Amino acid sequence: MTFRPLLYRCPLIDMTLKPGSTDPALIRNFCIIAHIDHGKSTLADRMLQLTGVVDERAMRAQYLDRMDIERERGITIKSQAVRMPWRKDGQDYVLNMIDTPGHVDFTYEVSRSLAACEGAVLLVDAAQGIEAQTLANLYLALEADLHIVPVLNKIDLPSAQPAKYAAEIAHLVGCDVADVFQVSAKTGEGVRELLDSLVELVPPPEGDRTAPARALIFDSVYDTYRGVVTYVRVVDGELSHRERVLMMSTQATHETLEVGVISPEPVKADSISVGEVGYLITGVKEVRQSRVGDTVTAASRPAKKGLAGYRQPRPMVYAGLYPIDGADFPELREALDKLQLNDAALSYEPETSGALGFGFRVGFLGLLHMEIVRERLEREFGLDLISTAPNVVYRVVLEDGAEVIVTNPSEFPEGKIAEVYEPVVRATILSPTDFIGTILELCQTRRGTQLGMDYLSSDRVEIRYLLPLSEIVFDFFDQLKSRTKGFASLDYDEAGEQASKLVKVDVLLNGEPVDAFSSIVHADAAYNYGVAMARKLKKLIPRQQFEVPIQAAIGARVIARETVRAVRKDVLAKCYGGDITRKRKLLEKQKEGKKRMKTVGRVEVPQEAFVAALSTSEES
C-alpha cells in the first residue's frame, strides 16, 4: 500500500495575496448583472471552481443558491462577496465577485452592490436576449461609471442566437459586437478567458492607503449566532481586528470583534484594506444600527467626510396583513420583528380593521418585496394571513392647506379636498415588436403617458411610459405577461408624483362601510370598481335571515348596489327521538362556526369571504 501525501490545497491559506496587505492594483471588484434564469448562479459556480476557491469534490451545483436558502433561514452568513485568487501571466490577482441581490427589481439593493465595484459583467441569455430589469440595472451600472463586460451565456443551447443578441447588447452598451463575450457557464466554455479579461478590463480600485479609513456598508445581515454581519467595501485606509470603529451617520462607535473576507466561507483576517471587500462584526443586534449606505471609519482617526451613501428606501406600497386566526396576532408581531432584523426596508404599524380584526399596516418597497415578506411569514413562521389589496401612498392637500399622507384608504379624508397626489413611475417595457399595439393599449388604459420608444433590434423594442404606481401594483405585470404571451418584461422606478382625480370608494354592507374594502381609485374607474366589488361580494356573502344590501359609494353617493336575498329556509325536516342528539351536536358545531364569522353591519361574513374578495380577482 502506497502512502500518498495529501495534496488538498486550501486556497486561502495558500493565497499569496493576504487580506489586509493586497496591493489595490492587483484587485478587481465586479458584480454580475443578469435576469433570473439567465445563468448567473451557474457562472458563479464555474468561477468558484476555476479559481480553486471551491474544489471539485466540494462543488455542488449552484453553490451560491445553497447560500440563498441558508440566508433565508438566517443561520449562515450570506455569501455577499466572494474573494477569488486568479493568476494571469504569472501574476496573482484578487477577484472580488459581489453578489447583486437575486431579486433584481430591488433597484435600491442593486445600486448598493454596484457602488462596491469597478466593473460589471452583463450576463444575457443567448437564447432570450436582454430583459427590462436587466436593462434597468445596466443603466444603473453605467450611471455608476462601472466598466461593463458584456457576456452572452448559454451559447451551447440549440436555440441560442448569439449573433442577434450580441448586436443588441453592443448597441445598448455602445461597444463592438466582437467585444461581447460568448460563454457557456454550463460547460465552462469561455469562462477562463472571461476571468482573464476581467483582470484586463475592470479597472483596479483607487484609494489612499494612508488616509483615514473609509468603508462603505453595502449590506448588513442579521445572523442568529453572530449578531449583525456588516459587508463593506474599503475605499481608503484599513479596518483592523479589535479596533474601535465609528459609524459616521449615527456617530455610534463599536469595537470590531472580527474582520475578514468571504472565500466562500468567512475567513478571519487581521485587517481589510483599501480596495478590498470584506465583512466586520461588532456585536450589534439590529441591522438598523449598521445601516446600509453608511460609512465606517476608525474612531481613533476618523475621516472628515463620509462616502456618498444611498437614499434610505421608502415604502412605496402598503397593505394590511392580518392573521386569519385572530389569536395569532402576537405571533405575527414577533415574526415581523424578526424579519425586520434583516430587512431595514420593512416598516409596519399595528392597525385595527372592523372587518379583519387586529393586524399590521406594512410598508414595502414594491410588490415583489410584499410577496416575499408575505411568503416568508407564511412559510417560515407558519402563519395564515389575509392581505388587503396593496395601495400606494397618497398625499392629500386639503382646502385649508393642511396635508394628509394616506397609507390606508380607509383614512382618506372626507370632503374639503383641494388636490390628491399619487406616486408615478417610469416604466420600461422590452418586448418583441409584435406586441407594441397591445402594450400601448394596456398602458393607455392604465392612465399612462408615453415617454418614448426605441428599437433595440429589428424585432425588439423598448417602450417607456410614465404610469401611476397604483396602476402597476395591482395586476399590471400579469396582464402584460398574458397579453404578450410572456415575452414582454417590465421594470420601473420612481418618478415623483402627480395630481390626479382620485376618489375613495367605500363598500357598505347593510349600510356600514367595510374598511378592508375601501379603495382609492381614479374617478373614471370608480364606477367599474364599485360594480365589480359589489358583484363579487354578492357571490361571497352567505344569505342572512334578512336582506343585505351591498353598496359601493363615493362619500354619500351610491354608485353600485347589489342585494343578497334573505335566506328563507334553514330548518331540518325531522326531529324525532333518534334525531335529537345528532341535531343538537350539529347545532353546537354550527354555533362554534358562528364564532369564526366576522360581523359587519350585523351581517355575518365568514373569514373566507374576505379572503376571496381580497384575492386578485379574475374579473379585474
Add this chain to the structure above:
Amino acid sequence: MPGLPPDGAPAPADGALPEHALSALSKAPFAIYLHVPFCAARCGYCDFNTYVLSAFGPDALTAYLSAVRRELDLAARVLGKVPKVTTVYFGGGTPSMLPVGEQAALLDAIRQRFPLAKNAEITTEANPESVSPMGLDMLAMAGFNRISFGMQSAVPKTLATLERNHTVGRVFEAVEWARKAGFRSVSLDLIYGTPGEAESDWRASVETALSMKPDHISAYSLTVEPGTRLAGRVASGELDAPDEDTLADYYTLADGLFDSVGLHPYEISNWARRGHQAKHNLVYWHSGNWWGIGPGAHSHVGGVRWWNLRHPRDYAQALEAGRSPAQAREELTPEQTHLERVMLGLRLAEGLAMGELTPAERKRVPELKKHGFAVVDADRLRLTLSGRLLADAIARDLVSV
C-alpha cells in the same frame, strides 16, 4: 333514525341508569318506541337504519323477535317500577313487514311487562302496499288505535324518483280500510321537494292527501342524505335537487292548504286536526322519557340518552349474551339540556315558555319579533310561518351557551 349514530360515552353492559335519571320517570310521561329495521326494498332517498329482510337468512325475523323481547325484559329490569306507558309507537323500517300476528304479540309482550295507560296512544307505521283489510282489523283489535301511512306523493313520476312502489289508489284503499277497522287516528306522510317535482305536482299531492280526510299529516322536505342512491344521482347531475327557496314556497303552499281544512301545524313538519296531535312525538319534543326497543333505537330517561347497536345481528348477539344492546350513551349537561329545550320548543306551535330563556337570550327576542319571525303571547315565544322555516338558524342565534 337517519344518519350515523353520534359519538358518545360507553354504556354499561347491564344497561343500568343513574338514580337521578330514574327519579325523573315519575315527573314526565313515559313512552315506548319499537323499531322494526326491515323493509321489502331500500328506497333511494332513505338512510334510516333498515335492511332488506330477504337479504337475511330465514331465521332473521325469529332472531329479531326474541331479541326484542329480551330488551323489553332488560328495560323492565332497569327501570323497576314504572309509571303508566302513555304511548307506544311501532316505527321503522316497515313495521308492516312483520306479520300482523307478530305485531299484536309484540304489543302484548309490552303489556305483560309495562302497565299501559287506559287511553294510551298506540301507533304503527305502515306501507300502503303491505296492508290488507283483515290485517288492519287484527291490528285494531290488538289495540293499535293510530296508523301512519307512507303516502309520500300522489304523482307517479315523483313516487318513481323516490323508488316507492305503491300507487295512489292503494293509499285511498288503505285509509278506507283503516277507518273501517276502527283506527281512531289516521296519518299520512308526504315528502316535498323531490327532484323533478313541480309546484303543481306538490299541490296535487297535498290535495289528493286532503281528499282522504286524514286526521294528521306529516310533510317533510326531502333531505338528500349523503351516501344514499339519491345523493349519488344528484351528485352525478342526473337529478336536480330543488333549492331552499323552492322548498320554502312548497312548505308555505302546503301549510295554507292544510290549515284551510282544519289541519293545524303543531310542529314544524306536523299538522293535525284538534285532538289528533301525535302524543308519542310530543314526548320527544317535551323531553319526556322513553325507551327505544330494537336495533339502532334511541332512548331518553331523565337526561340520559343512549342508542342501540345498529345492525340487527350485533343487537341480537348482545342481548343473547345478556348484555345491554346500547352502543353508547350521553349524560346531558345543563347547557345541552337547555339547548335541546330551546331547539325543540321552537319547533312547536305551543312555543317555548319565556322563562326557559336566560336573561341574555330574552334580550334577543325583540330582534326576532322585528323581523316577523316570532311572537310572544301568554309569555310564550312562538315562531311565525317565516320563523318556522328558519327554526334552526333562530335556535343558533338565540341560545348563548
